[in-house]
Amino acid sequence: xxxxxxxxxxGHSTVRTACPLDCPDACTLDVTxxxxxxxxxxxxxxxxxxxxxICAKVRRFGERVYGEDRLLYxxxxxxxxxxxxxxxxTWNEALDLVARRMKEIKAARGAEAILPYYYGGSNxxxxxxxxxxxxWRRFGTSRLATTICAAPTGAANLALYxxxxxxxxxxxxxxxxxxxxxxxxxxxxxxxxxxIKQAQAAGATLVVVDPRRTxxxxxxxxxxxxxxxxDLPVALALHRVLFEEGHADEAFxxxxxxxANRLREAARPWTIExxxxxxxxxxxxxxxxxxxxxxxxxxxxxxxxxxxxxxxGGNAAAAVLALPSVAGKFGVRGGGYSMSNSLAFxxxxxxxxxxxxPDTRLVNMNHLGRALTEYRDPxxxxxxxxNCNPLATAPDQxxxxxxxxxxxxxxxxxxxxxxxxxxxxxxxLPATTFLEQYDVAKSYGxxxxxxxxxxxxxxxxxxxxxxxxxxxxxxxxxxxxEDELDTLLRITARMNTPGRELMEKGVATPPHGGTPVQFVDxxxxxxxxxxxxxxxxxxxxxxxxxxxxxxxxxxxxxxxxLISPATEKTISSTLGELRERAAMLHIHPADAAERGISQxxxxxxxxxxxxLQCPAxxxxxxxxxxxxxxKGVWRKNTYNGSTSNALVPDSLTDLGAGACFNDARVQxxxxxxx
Ligand SMILES: Nc1nc2c(c(=O)[nH]1)N[C@H]1C(S)=C(S)[C@@H](COP(=O)(O)OP(=O)(O)OC[C@H]3O[C@@H](n4cnc5c(=O)[nH]c(N)nc54)[C@H](O)[C@@H]3O)O[C@H]1N2
Ligand SMILES: Nc1nc2c(c(=O)[nH]1)N[C@H]1C(S)=C(S)[C@@H](COP(=O)(O)OP(=O)(O)OC[C@H]3O[C@@H](n4cnc5c(=O)[nH]c(N)nc54)[C@H](O)[C@@H]3O)O[C@H]1N2
Ligand SMILES: [Mo]
Numbered sequence: 001x002x003x004x005x006x007x008x009x010x011g012h013s014t015v016r017t018a019c020p021l022d023c024p025d026a027c028t029l030d031v032t033x034x035x036x037x038x039x040x041x042x043x044x045x046x047x048x049x050x051x052x053x054i055c056a057k058v059r060r061f062g063e064r065v066y067g068e069d070r071l072l073y074x075x076x077x078x079x080x081x082x083x084x085x086x087x088x089x090t091w092n093e094a095l096d097l098v099a100r101r102m103k104e105i106k107a108a109r110g111a112e113a114i115l116p117y118y119y120g121g122s123n124x125x126x127x128x129x130x131x132x133x134x135x136w137r138r139f140g141t142s143r144l145a146t147t148i149c150a151a152p153t154g155a156a157n158l159a160l161y162x163x164x165x166x167x168x169x170x171x172x173x174x175x176x177x178x179x180x181x182x183x184x185x186x187x188x189x190x191x192x193x194x195x196i197k198q199a200q201a202a203g204a205t206l207v208v209v210d211p212r213r214t215x216x217x218x219x220x221x222x223x224x225x226x227x228x229x230x231d232l233p234v235a236l237a238l239h240r241v242l243f244e245e246g247h248a249d250e251a252f253x254x255x256x257x258x259x260a261n262r263l264r265e266a267a268r269p270w271t272i273e274x275x276x277x278x279x280x281x282x283x284x285x286x287x288x289x290x291x292x293x294x295x296x297x298x299x300x301x302x303x304x305x306x307x308x309x310x311x312x313g314g315n316a317a318a319a320v321l322a323l324p325s326v327a328g329k330f331g332v333r334g335g336g337y338s339m340s341n342s343l344a345f346x347x348x349x350x351x352x353x354x355x356x357x358p359d360t361r362l363v364n365m366n367h368l369g370r371a372l373t374e375y376r377d378p379x380x381x382x383x384x385x386x387n388c389n390p391l392a393t394a395p396d397q398x399x400x401x402x403x404x405x406x407x408x409x410x411x412x413x414x415x416x417x418x419x420x421x422x423x424x425x426x427x428x429l430p431a432t433t434f435l436e437q438y439d440v441a442k443s444y445g446x447x448x449x450x451x452x453x454x455x456x457x458x459x460x461x462x463x464x465x466x467x468x469x470x471x472x473x474x475x476x477x478x479x480x481x482e483d484e485l486d487t488l489l490r491i492t493a494r495m496n497t498p499g500r501e502l503m504e505k506g507v508a509t510p511p512h513g514g515t516p517v518q519f520v521d522x523x524x525x526x527x528x529x530x531x532x533x534x535x536x537x538x539x540x541x542x543x544x545x546x547x548x549x550x551x552x553x554x555x556x557x558x559x560x561x562l563i564s565p566a567t568e569k570t571i572s573s574t575l576g577e578l579r580e581r582a583a584m585l586h587i588h589p590a591d592a593a594e595r596g597i598s599q600x601x602x603x604x605x606x607x608x609x610x611x612l613q614c615p616a617x618x619x620x621x622x623x624x625x626x627x628x629x630x631k632g633v634w635r636k637n638t639y640n641g642s643t644s645n646a647l648v649p650d651s652l653t654d655l656g657a658g659a660c661f662n663d664a665r666v667q668x669x670x671x672x673x674x
Contacts, residue, residue, distance in 0.1 A: 013032055013033055013034060014030050014031065014032050014033070015030070015031050015033060015453055015454075015455045016028070016029070016030055016044055016046070016453065016506060017029050017030075017031060017434075017435070017450075017451070017452050017453045017455055018046070018047070018441040018450035018451065018452050019054070019058050019434065019441060019452075020122050020123050020124035020125075020127075020434050020439050020440070020441035020442075020452050021058065021122060021123055021434070021571050021574065022120050022123040022571055022572065023055075023188065023189060023571060024188070024189040024192075024340070024341075024443060024444045024445030024446075025047070025049065025050055025189055025190070025191045025443055025445055025446065026047060026050070026441045026442065026443030026444075026446070026448055026450065027043055027044075027047060027050035027054045027055070027058065027191075028043060028044035028045060028046040028047045028050055028051070028450060028507075029041055029042065029043065029044055029054065029058070030042045030043065030044040031435065031455045033455055033456060036456055036457060037066075037456065038062045038065060038066075038435065038455060038456060041054070041058060041059050041060075041061055041062065042054065042059075046448070046450055046506065046507040047443065047446060047448045047450065048170070048446070048514070049168075049169045049170060049191045049195075049445070049446045050191050050446075052194075053190075053191075055190055055568070056568070056569075057568070057569065057570065057571060057575055060578075061433070061435065061575075063578055064416070064417065064433065064574075064575060064577070064578065065433055065435060065436075065456075065459065066459075067417065067577060067578065069417040069418045069577040070416065070417055070418075070430075070459060070460075071415055071416060071417060071418060071422070071428060071429075071430035071431070071460075071462070072430055072459055072460025072461060072462065073088045073089075073430060073460055073461045074088070074089050074090065074091050074093070074094035074427070074428065074429050074430060074461065075087055075088050075089060075094075075427075075428045076089055076093075076094070076097065076426065076427050076428075077425065077426045077427070077428075081404070081405055081407065081424055081426075082404070082405060082423055082424050084418075084423050086425075086428055091461060091463070094427055094429060095468075095471060095472055095475060096475070097427060098384075098412055098427055098472065099472060099475040099476055101382060101410050102114060102139065102382065102472075102476060103476065105381045105382050105410075106139070106140070108381075109378040109379075109381060110140075110378055111139050111140040111141050111142075111360070112140070112141065112142045112360050112361045112378055113142075113378035113379065113380060113381040113382065114139070114141040114142065114380075114381065114382045114384065115141065115142045115144070115363060115371060115380045115382070115383050115384070116132070116136045116141055116142070116144055116384045116386075117144060117365065117368065117383055117384065117385045117386075117388065117390060118132065118144065118146070118385070118386050118387040118388055119146060119148055119149070119365070119387050119388040120387060120388075121386065121387025121388065121431075121465070122387075122433070122434045122439060123441075124434060124439030124440055124441055124442075124452055125347070125349075125439065125440040125441075125442060125491065126437075126438065126439045126440060126464075126465070126466055126484055126487055126488060126491065127387060127434075127439060127464075127465045128349075128387055128465075129349035129353060130349070130352065130353070130465070130466060130469075130487055130491065131465065131466050131469040131470045131473065131479070131482070131487060132386070132465060132469040133349070133353045133355070134353060134354065134355050134469075134473065134478075134479060135469045135470075135472060135473040135476075135478065135479060137353070137355040137356070137357060137358055138355050138473065138478035138479065139473075139476055139478055140358055140360055141360065142360055142361040142362070142363050142380075143357065143358070143360050143361065143362045143363065144362075144363055144365050145362055145363065145364045145365060145657060146365055147364055147365055147366055147652075147656065147657050147658050147659065148365050148366060148388075148393065148394065148658075148659050149305065149658075149659075150305060150308070150340065150658075151308075151314075151653065151656035151657060151658035151659075152308040152313040152314035152317055152653040152654070152655050152656040152658040153303065153305060153307075153308045153313070153314075153317040153339060153340075153656075154340070154656060155314050155538050155655045155656030156314050156315075156317040156318035156321055156538075156655060156656070157317070157321060157339055157340070159318070159526075159532055159535035159537070159538045159655075160318060160321050160322060160325075160524075160526075160531055160532055160533065160535060161321065161524045161525070161526065161531060162524050162525025162526040162527075163340070163342070163343045163525060164518065164522050164523065164524050164525055165341050165343070165344040165447065165511075165512075165516050165518075165522045166336065166337050166338035166339050166340075166341055166518065167300055167302075167334065167335070167336050167337065167338040167518065168338070168341065168445070168446050168447055168514060168515050168516070169191060169192050169195050169445055169446050170195065170446070170514075170515055171333050171334045171515055171517075172192065172195040172196055172198075172199050172300065172334065173195055173198045173199045173202060173334070174199075174298055174332075174333045174334025174335075175199055175204050175298045175299065175300040175334040175335065176203070176204055176205065176296040176297060176298055176299060176334075177204065177205045177207070177292055177293065177296035177298075177299040177300065178196060178199060178204055178205070178206050178207070178300050178302070179207045179208075179209065179289075179293070179299075179300065179301045179302065180196075180206070180207070180208045180209070180210070180216060180220075180302050180304070181209045181231070181301055181302060181303050181304060181307060181320050182209060182210060182231060182303065182304040182305065182306035182307030182308070182316075183210075183302050183303070183304020183305065183306060184210065184212075184214045184216070184304070184306065184565060184566065185216070185302075186214060186215045186216055186568065187565070187566045187567055187568040188304075188305075188566045189445050190568075191445070191446075192302075192445060193216075196216065200219070205221045205222075205292060205296065206219065206220040206221055206222075207220055207221065207222045207223070207224070207289060207292065208220040208222075208223045208224070209223075209224045209226065209231065209234070209307075210223070210224075210225065210306065211225050211226060211227065211228050211561075211563065211622065211623050211626045212225070212563075212565065212586075212621055212622050212623070212626075212628060213225065213620070213621040213622070214621075222285065222288060222289060222292070224279075224281055224285055224286065224289060225280075225281070225623040226279035226280060226281055227278075227279055227280040227552065227561060227623070227625065227626065228310060228561045228563050228626060228662045228663075229310035229311060229312050229313075229316075229552060229561070229662065229663060230275075230278050230279035230280070230312075230552070231279075231307040231312070231316035231319070231320065232312045232315050232316040232319055232547070232549050233270050233274070233275040233278045233279060233549055234275050234276075234279050234281070234286065235316060235319035235320045235322075235323065236266065236267040236270040236275065236319055236547065236549075237267070237270045237271065237272050237274070237275035237276070237286060237290070238289065238290050238293060238323060239263060239264070239266075239267035239270075239319065239322065239323070239326055240267040240268060240270050240271065240272075241272070241290040241294070242290075242294070242323075242326045242327050243264045243267060243326065244268075245294075247294045247327065248260070248264075248326050248327070248328075249325075249326065249327060249328025251328075252325065252328040252330070253325070253326065253533075256325070256519070256524075256530055256531055257325050257530055257531040257532070257533050258530055258531075258532060258533065258534075259532055259533035259534025259535070260325075260326065260533050260534075262533070262534040262546075263322060263326070263533045263534055263547065266534075266546070266547035266548075267547070272286050272287050272290065278549075280623070280625070293323070293327060294327065297329060297332060297335055298329070298332045298333065298334035298335030298336075299324070299327070299329045299335055300329075300334055300335060300336065300337070300338065301320060301321075301323055301324060301336075301337045301338075302337070302338045302339070303317055303320045303321055303337060303338070303339045304339075306563075306565060306662070307320070308653065308656075308658060309563075309653075309658070309659060309660060309661040309662040309663075310653070310660050310661075310662045310663045311543075311550045311553070311651065311653060311654060311660055311663055312549060312550055312653075312654055313653040313654065313655075313656075313658060313660070314538075314542070314653050314654045314655025314656050314658070315542065315544075315546065315547050315548065315549070315654050315655060317655075318535075318546075318547070318655070319547060320337075321337055321339070322531075322533050323337070324336045324337050324518075325531045325533060326533070330518045330519035331517070331518070331519045331520055332517070333515075333517050335518070336517075336518035336519070337518070338445075340444045341443070341444050341445065341446070341447050342442065342444040343525070344447040344510070344511065344516075345442065345447070345449055345495075345498055345508070345510070345511065346511075347442065347449075347495060347498070351494045351495070352490065352491045352494045363375075364652065364657055365390075365394070366394065366395050366650055366652060366657070366658070366659045367650055368390050368394045368396075368400050368403065369394070369395070369396040369397075369398070369399025369400040369401075369402065369403055369650060370396070370399065370650060371403070372399075372400070372402070372403020372404065372406065372409065373399055373402055373403045373406075380403075380409065381408070381409065381410060382409070382410045382411070382412070383403075383404075383409060383410070383411045383412070384411075384412045384414070385411065385412065385413045385414070385415075385421055385425075386413070386414035386415070386431070386465065387465070388421075389415075389419040389420060389421045389422075389572075389573045389574075389576075390421055391404065391419070391420040391421040391423075391424065391635070392419065392420045392421070392573040392576065392632065392633065392634055392635065392643060392645070393572055393573050393631070393632060393645065394645060394659075395645055395648040395649065395650040395659050395660070395661065396609060396645070396646075396648060396649065396650040397610065397642060397643060397645040397646040397648070398609060398610045398642070398646050399650070400645075404421070404424035405424070410426050410427075411424055411425050411426050411427075412425060412426065412427045412428075412429065413425035413427075413428055413429070414428075414429040414430075414431055414465070414468060415428070415429070415430070415431055416430070416431045416432070416433055416462070417577050418577070419573065419576075419577070419634070420573075420634055420635045429463070429468060430460060430461055430462040430463070431462055431463065431464070431465065431468075432458045432459075432462045432463060432464050433462075434452050435454070435455045435456060436454055436455070436456055436457065436458040436459065436462065436464075437452070437454050437458070437464045437484050438451070438452060438453060438454060438484050438485055438488045439452035439484070439488075440452060440488070440491070440492070440502060446514065447510040447511070447514045447515075447516075448507070448508075448510060448514065449498055449502060449507070449508040449510070450502075450506065450507050450508075451502050451503070451506040451507065453506070464483065464484040465484075466482065466483060466484035466486070466487035467481070467482070467483050467484060470482045470487075489503075497509075534546060534547075538655050538656075539655070541652075541654070541655075541657065542654040542655055543654065544654070548654075550654065552665075553663055553665050554665045555665065557667065558607045558608075558665040558666050558667050559625070559665070559667070560591065560625060560626065560627050560665065560666050560667065560668060561625060561626045561627070561662065561663075561664070561665060562605065562626075562627050562628070562629060562644060562647055562648075562662075562664040562665070562666045563626060563627075563628050563661075563662040563664075564628065564629055564630060564631040564644040564645075564648075564661055564662070564664075565628060565630065565631060566630070566631055566632070567630045567631070567632065570630075570632045571632075572631065572632045573631075573632035573633070573634060574632070576632055576633065576634040576637070577634065579633075579634065579637055581637070582614055582615055582637055582638060582639065583614055583629060583630055583633040583637045583638060583643075584614060584615050584616060584617040584629075585603055585605055585612075585614050585615070585616050585617065585627055585628070585629050585668065586617050586619050586621070586622050586627060586628040586629070587603075587616055587617070587618060587619070587622070587627045587668060588618075588619070588620060588622050588623065588624040588625075588626075588627075589618045589619075589620060590624050591624055591625065591627070591668070592616060592618050595668055595669060595670060596670050597616050597618070597668070597670050598616075598618070598673070598674065599616070599617070599618050599674065600615050600616065600617070600674040601615065601616050601670055601671070601672065601673055601674045602614070602615055602616075602639060602670075602671040602672040602673075602674070603615070603616045603668050603669065603670060603671050604668070604669045604670075604671045605627070605629070605644075605647065605666050605667075605668050606647070606666060606667055606668075606669075607647050607664065607665060607666045607667065609646060609647055609648070609649065610642050610646030610647055611640065611642060611646065611647075612629065612638055612640070612642045612643060612644060612646055612647060613638060613639035613640040613642070613671055614629070614638045614639055615674070616668075627666070627668060629643070629644040630644075631644070631661070639671075644661075644664065645661075647664040647666050648660070648661050648663070648664045649663060649664065651663060
């Protein structure tokens with residue numbers, strides 16, 4: 001295999017690769033290249049669910065690769081922090097400087113004063129938890145709990161089912177009832193949409209549980225719009241109906257689960273009426289959902305991530321995921337649940353990280369602002385950011401900003417483009433995109449594993465994560481330099497059959513033909529292969545215990561719930577550089593009228609943590625009392641440089657210590673007429 005393999009060298013003008021970005025779908029891509037430059041990005045057919053179309057974001061990914069915000073050379077800060085002036089240096093100079101500071105800090109206060117800060121980046125298997133993990137572990141830096149996403153749902157899914165594979169997109173067509181719970185595939189996983197449409201055409205009933213009337217909610221047979229953070233009582237009311245009205249599948253519960261009686265106890269107080277009142281629903285709608293669920297088979301619940309981002313998120317996910325066990329919906333194609341299929345190939349980074357995890361300080365990534373401004377013994381002296389853009393995406397933005405502005409903080413940002421966070425770097429390092437390197441793309445909706453191939457040479461002096469972290473390790477005397485092809489070969493060698501197939505064919509054969517049936521082909525991956533319906537071990541930090549509900553944090557001063565859903569134009573904040581217009585606050589006309597706000601007026605959205613200024617969009621597609629502002633917006637896209645994260649507390653979810661993005665409670669006021 002060529003070290004670097006631009007299209008010409010292979011004599012092709014079209015390269016087969018795959019999109020590893022953080023989306024469940026992982027499209028196969030055919031990229032056309034001319035004279036070493038990307039001309040066209042199209043879909044390919046290795047992934048059976050993405051063959052017909054790809055998303056508009058990745059179709060125009062060339063605009064990021066060649067865009068004016070692209071980082072091409074290492075550079076060091078000139079001028080004041082955040083001012084944005086940098087001077088070009090060589091990689092040797094940049095890495096020497098970073099290595100020297102790391103050694104000095106370790107000698108002065110210990111390596112725990114260094115905080116690596118990262119998330120998925122391009123989300124391929126090579127760009128995270130490989131050479132970077134070895135470096136941090138061997139050098140003894142603080143550790144990071146990567147909890148910004150999927151921590152509560154992940155904790156629930158792991159505890160109940162050991163993250164057993166769920167129903168894949170292709171099998172939605174077999175369902176009689178599909179419940180989309182806190183998930184909006186029209187933005188976050190578009191290849192599911194044709195299967196849902198096909199199921200509906202074949203007579204399936206569609207239910208959407210979402211505080212917003214999403215485009216699928218408009219096409220649904222039933223839309224429940226709960227107040228954000230109230231899914232737990234709603235799901236428990238369904239359990240109560242199942243248990244108390246004789247619809248629980250006692251045979252399944254006895255054979256395949258434990259803890260059912262304690263779940264039954266937890267659900268007992270939540271009558272339909274009580275849960276509906278708490279969630280702001282019509283009790284008749286909730287009763288209809290219960291009746292539909294009892295009657296239908298195959299019945300499928302897709303549990304999304306929208307319901308996890310609040311104080312009750314982990315318990316809500318656990319209660320939703322427990323439904324098919326109690327109702328006995330498994331064992332048929334199209335029945336059961338679907339969430340993340342990320343473990344379907346059985347691959348975990350522990351298979352290729354050789355260095356054991358040290359017992360150093362563990363920092364929750366949702367507490368970045370706090371860590372930078374409050375932590376002592378040792379304080380954070382150095383922050384190394386890669387694979388994420390925390391100034392745009394982490395909670396408590398003002399505190400993160402305060403931390404990044406600290407004159408005594410040494411910040412390294414390793415990035416593809418000049419993000420909000422990159423502006424605050426002391427040293428800026430340019431990273432390759434997935435079109436300029438090898439990687440492995442693992443989908444988590446359908447079950448696929450595909451090779452990501454370099455399509456063009458890296459632009460400028462951009463380097464891969466594998467190269468940079470291994471070179472840094474070599475400079476620090478804790479490893480050897482390698483490039484990402486070495487890393488790829490090393491890692492695929494640890495994957496057994498899938499790894500061999502990846503290297504031979506570019507795509508691995510999925511287990512069970514890629515369409516497993518729950519409790520026929522796949523079973524819980526818990527130690528005893530049973531469903532743990534009352535996993536007490538994970539309830540340790542939950543303030544109200546397992547399945548315990550914490551009331552809404554709204555106050556008279558800050559009565560509105562601010563949520564921040566995904567958009568179809570960005571992947572978190574990735575591609576945000578291409579957005580030109582100001583992002584809007586979506587508000588119900590009744591809430592707007594009360595405040596004298598009309599369409600496109602400038603508004604202030606504020607609470608005790610901060611203030612966001614932007615135009616208002618009046619829409620009846622959001623429930624009154626709730627307002628929405630997209631996740632991933634960059635600071636340039638609001639009037640005052642604050643995004644919704646300036647209003648998001650850094651409190652943690654009940655299970656999994658996740659982020660409470662949708663627990664922001666705010667007031668909205670008119671700032672100026674349009
Ligand atoms: N285009 C695009 N695709 C993406 C992403 C992206 O940013 N852009 N992000 C990727 C990532 S990182 C993730 S984690 C997934 C997320 O995928 P999703 O789970 O679909 O994403 P969200 O937009 O966070 O939330 C889904 C829905 O939950 C609703 N919601 C908010 N609060 C609540 C609540 O309390 N209860 C209920 N029932 N619903 C609620 C929101 O209105 C939203 O419509 O998508 C992945 N795919
Ligand atoms: N208010 C609010 N905020 C949210 C959310 C929300 O619902 N509401 N959702 C949260 C969720 S679900 C998530 S997953 C997070 C995501 O937030 P982040 O983890 O910050 O993800 P991105 O914004 O996509 O930033 C990833 C960055 O990594 C860079 N990158 C990509 N590939 C590479 C690589 O190979 N090497 C290096 N060095 N860099 C690379 C990209 O250029 C990009 O800037 O956002 C969270 N933030
Ligand atoms: Mo996410």
